[in-house]
Amino acid sequence: MEDVKVLDTSNVIVFEEQNLQSGTFADQKSFHGNIPGQSCEICSKIFPSEPELLSHKEIHKTEKPFHCEICGKSFPSNVFLTTHRRTHSGEKPFPCGMCGKSFVNNSHLAIHKRIHTGEKPFQCEICGKSFTQNASLVIHVRSHTGEKPFKCDVCGKYFVSNIILSRHRTIHTGERPFQCEICGKSFINNSKLVVHIRSHTGEKPCSCDVCGKCFVSNSSLAIHKRLHTGEKLLRCEICGKTFINNLKLVIHERRHTGEKPFRCEICGKDFIENSKLTIHQRRHSGEKPYVCEVCGKSYVNNSDLKTHERIHSGEKPFSCEICGKSFLYSSNLKRHGRIHTGENPFHCDICGKSFSDNSNLVVHKRRHTGELPHHCEICGKSFVSNSDLKTHERIHSGEKPFHCDICGKSFYVNSQLVVHKMMHAGENPYSCDICGKSFLTNSLLKAHKKIHSGEKPYHCEICGKAFLKNHDLKRHNQIHTGEKPYHCDICDKSFCKNSSLVVHKQIHTGEKSYLCDMCGKSFSRNFDLMSHKRRHTGEKPCACGVCGKSFVNNSDLNIHKRKHTGEKLFHCEICGKSFITSSLLKRHGRIHSGGKALKCET
Numbered sequence: 001m002e003d004v005k006v007l008d009t010s011n012v013i014v015f016e017e018q019n020l021q022s023g024t025f026a027d028q029k030s031f032h033g034n035i036p037g038q039s040c041e042i043c044s045k046i047f048p049s050e051p052e053l054l055s056h057k058e059i060h061k062t063e064k065p066f067h068c069e070i071c072g073k074s075f076p077s078n079v080f081l082t083t084h085r086r087t088h089s090g091e092k093p094f095p096c097g098m099c100g101k102s103f104v105n106n107s108h109l110a111i112h113k114r115i116h117t118g119e120k121p122f123q124c125e126i127c128g129k130s131f132t133q134n135a136s137l138v139i140h141v142r143s144h145t146g147e148k149p150f151k152c153d154v155c156g157k158y159f160v161s162n163i164i165l166s167r168h169r170t171i172h173t174g175e176r177p178f179q180c181e182i183c184g185k186s187f188i189n190n191s192k193l194v195v196h197i198r199s200h201t202g203e204k205p206c207s208c209d210v211c212g213k214c215f216v217s218n219s220s221l222a223i224h225k226r227l228h229t230g231e232k233l234l235r236c237e238i239c240g241k242t243f244i245n246n247l248k249l250v251i252h253e254r255r256h257t258g259e260k261p262f263r264c265e266i267c268g269k270d271f272i273e274n275s276k277l278t279i280h281q282r283r284h285s286g287e288k289p290y291v292c293e294v295c296g297k298s299y300v301n302n303s304d305l306k307t308h309e310r311i312h313s314g315e316k317p318f319s320c321e322i323c324g325k326s327f328l329y330s331s332n333l334k335r336h337g338r339i340h341t342g343e344n345p346f347h348c349d350i351c352g353k354s355f356s357d358n359s360n361l362v363v364h365k366r367r368h369t370g371e372l373p374h375h376c377e378i379c380g381k382s383f384v385s386n387s388d389l390k391t392h393e394r395i396h397s398g399e400k401p402f403h404c405d406i407c408g409k410s411f412y413v414n415s416q417l418v419v420h421k422m423m424h425a426g427e428n429p430y431s432c433d434i435c436g437k438s439f440l441t442n443s444l445l446k447a448h449k450k451i452h453s454g455e456k457p458y459h460c461e462i463c464g465k466a467f468l469k470n471h472d473l474k475r476h477n478q479i480h481t482g483e484k485p486y487h488c489d490i491c492d493k494s495f496c497k498n499s500s501l502v503v504h505k506q507i508h509t510g511e512k513s514y515l516c517d518m519c520g521k522s523f524s525r526n527f528d529l530m531s532h533k534r535r536h537t538g539e540k541p542c543a544c545g546v547c548g549k550s551f552v553n554n555s556d557l558n559i560h561k562r563k564h565t566g567e568k569l570f571h572c573e574i575c576g577k578s579f580i581t582s583s584l585l586k587r588h589g590r591i592h593s594g595g596k597a598l599k600c601e602t
Helices: 050-060 078-089 106-117 134-145 162-173 190-201 218-229 246-257 274-285 302-313 330-341 358-369 386-397 414-425 442-453 470-481 498-509 526-537 554-565 582-593
Strands: none
Touching: none
């Protein structure tokens, strides 16, 4: 026997039944009480009048002589064919006298009117829940009995109603026959299309009588109302968690079973729910249908857009109950909360180091494996994380989005700005428990402590020299390789590090923005100003661990240390003689040039 399909509307869920035999439920009245009306002796469905019952009985006839000339579907009576034709023509001749909404047949109108009257004549004797139509009660009772009589012939899964089975089958067939004329998006049934169209029109016809909030569909309103009542009828049998609708329970249960029924045909990745697959597929297609009206930036899903819009509005809805700090994302609040608790639940199985969130652990592990998956399209340099790549790209673009509101100086990353502001405040919050010296950042303190311990974990593979920091090793390696990746676009001079290039460019511009308030001398770098001021104060904070001699800055100390180690990094290319400093090499070069300064060809 073929299905008799009754299209569901936006406000009423109308279920279709298939092959409901008289033995399905022994006595329908046992579920909904003694409801007046005419009962079908074949399927036990109840009707308010005898003519409607007689019309219904036609569906049980095997003969279907009435055919639709548009789609070829057959029906047992002309009445059903006439109603069906209206789905093609869009004709809805039965209007509601209260709200004006129209329907394809009178029975749909009668069910709809119960929304206005509040009438729900079909009551479940197990839990007391009431329904506007008997078919809905039949489906509901199966949630108590566990009966799922409708089986998918593709995957063998069972369902409580034929309409849910039909909807499920579209997963296998990929069929989406209902298309939005505005954006072209397709849907598996008409009701989803109707609800979707409201996202374009902004219509939200279903309002909550408790708080007044409006929704695009009656089902969304029903779920929302449970927030007021606290009703959570559906419980997970594995962990006991409760849910306000069956879909959320089904999705949740897949987390226990590991079932991921939705597969991407492009890359083969599987997903727990279809909406996640849809969003994922947009990453392949490049589709970003959700556009910010303020800046024009596009996103693959609406939730990402809503989160982005908070940047413009300044809204930070997630607040820490301990310190009051607010965040854009709930995930950031959760991560922040671990600062107070000290919790680091994510552990590296290689070195044992722990992290407050999994993303930091993933990035950390790449330092063990050497994986650098994020590549700069301009220079080809690779990075362990996307955030490191984004920061690096600002070197090429010159973008410095983080500005100091005290002096106007700009920075590539926010952490540099935070450290810079501490310099204005004179704040050094990180103190060494050995010597009492204070530092701007924890990383500087850690590097300092290695001076006390003598630890130098970074070794040069060419000459064996050891360094406190990996950054210092990389800079040292450039001595061996001769690499100078930072080029001046004015005179073509090259430098080992970017900071040296920045200082060099100030020679061309004449800029010296750091002024000594004691003698008026100006400097191109703050570091040079700090060193200079120590000559006024006599402060020499950098002491040699071998002989105890003190210096105004660390670079002078490092040069001095070479006298103890015998290290001579600067070599004469003419005679091979080596020197402790580049200035001594330049002075020596004049012997070969007859007193003229030699220009380095590299």
